[in-house]
Amino acid sequence: MTRCDKYLENLSAYLDGELSVDNVKEIEEHSSECESCSEELSVLKTIISALHELEEELPDGFETSLHRRLEEAAAKPGVKIRTGKVRLFAQIAAGFVVVVCLGLAIRAGLMGTGRKTASPAADMSSAQSVIEDRGLGAASGTASTKRAIPEISGRSDGAAYDDRSEMEYYALEDSAENQEVVPADAMEIQKAQVNNDVMIAFSEAEGSYALKQEGQDTLVKITADDAQIALEKIIEIESEINQEEQYSNAAGLNETLNAVDAGIVSGDRIEVKLLYSDDETWNEFLTEVQANFSEVLIEFAPKAEDVEYIRVEIIKQ
């Protein structure tokens, strides 16, 4: 690398005050000697100062229409109470599922057909019962732990509620004392789980279907007819649930989609990774994926980087 190359590479960082003192000194020395580099510097400075001036005023009526929209948002029912209430219902329903799971686990064990897989990294404090179905059990060679996501954890508009409007749902929640309603739905859910031939693991310690494990990436394998459409669905799910915007998963997803569009990445197999700092959103994402795709496999694997990711692999059928 010539001195000019190094100079040009650091030019922007120099102008932005993002270089160390030593590097700044180097750059300044070089630009005093090199005419072409010093010209480059002037050009860049001019462009940047023009960029700074691109800011425009707010259009007329901006604040008025924003105010109206904010008032509408504030008045929208359900916005503030959503999370807590859903959780209550999910926990009640989850209780029913775990009973069935335990029952099936015992039965599977007695019959000698269940192949239990123990997760080496599983938190020992979280008692797990794993049920494997005939169909999926055979394919479990590499999985450390497999779990199916119950369709009930954490979201009011998940698949379990598809046939019920949000208002009805809240009505149900408002009468949470009404124990008759809740168990009936829970029964339906456990039935669905059994019929779908899926594996279920329940973490008692966490009181929920933990789909995140310390030190483990969660791997989501989706098989779809069109991987690109599947990726778009993932983007939609992500933008729907990632309201707190802690990480910009959207940017990475869109980059991948653009790469697929441009043919840089093959549409036969697409890999993306997502990051959520809170378990609630993490689980919400996985729940939604489960609800939106028919062929989904969830596994854990030791984390590949310094933080845990959800790694989504979409394979074209």
Place this chain on the structure above:
Amino acid sequence: MDSAEKNLIELSAKGDVVAFETLIKAHQKKVYNIALRMTKDPEDAQELSQDALVRAFTAIKKFRGESSFSTWLYRITINVCTDFLRKRNRAVIVSLEKGAAGNENSNPVQIPVKDPGPDELAEKKQLKEMVKQAMDKLSVEHRQVLILRDLMDLTYKDIARTLNVNEGTIKSRINRARDALKHIIVEQEELFKDYVVKLNRKGGIS
């Protein structure tokens, strides 16, 4: 985060619209400008910046103060706009497949045909217009970093947090983005070079 801001955030989380409006007073123009440079269209920009602000309002209870409030707000805005552009660009691709002509990147930078006069103000305005049009021609990825760096004045660290990529990537991306911007301008317009030379003789543009 100062205590006044913290207080406003808490009130906003309880659904207090006026508190939220006070909170965003200093930021809403920036939010609008991010959307404007991302979408290149004032109407879309108004719609999307308001989408972003409403979204921030409904999600504010989840704001944990890990970044500054403004960075969080910019991140939401960038995401809302990126999502919008993705959907729109896909629509453009579809229409191209059907044989419709023209996509947004096929037009050369339109430099105003007006002769550069002696009026410095007019020259400056012209330069601004050139840069603006060149900016519109950049890829979304490059536009994002330049908006955050040069319009929003974010540090590399904050940009890295906003876009969820590491700082080293941001550093090289900004460098490449500015280089691309410069090439668009210089290639299209020799005039620009003369202009910079002239400016240097005068001792800078500001």
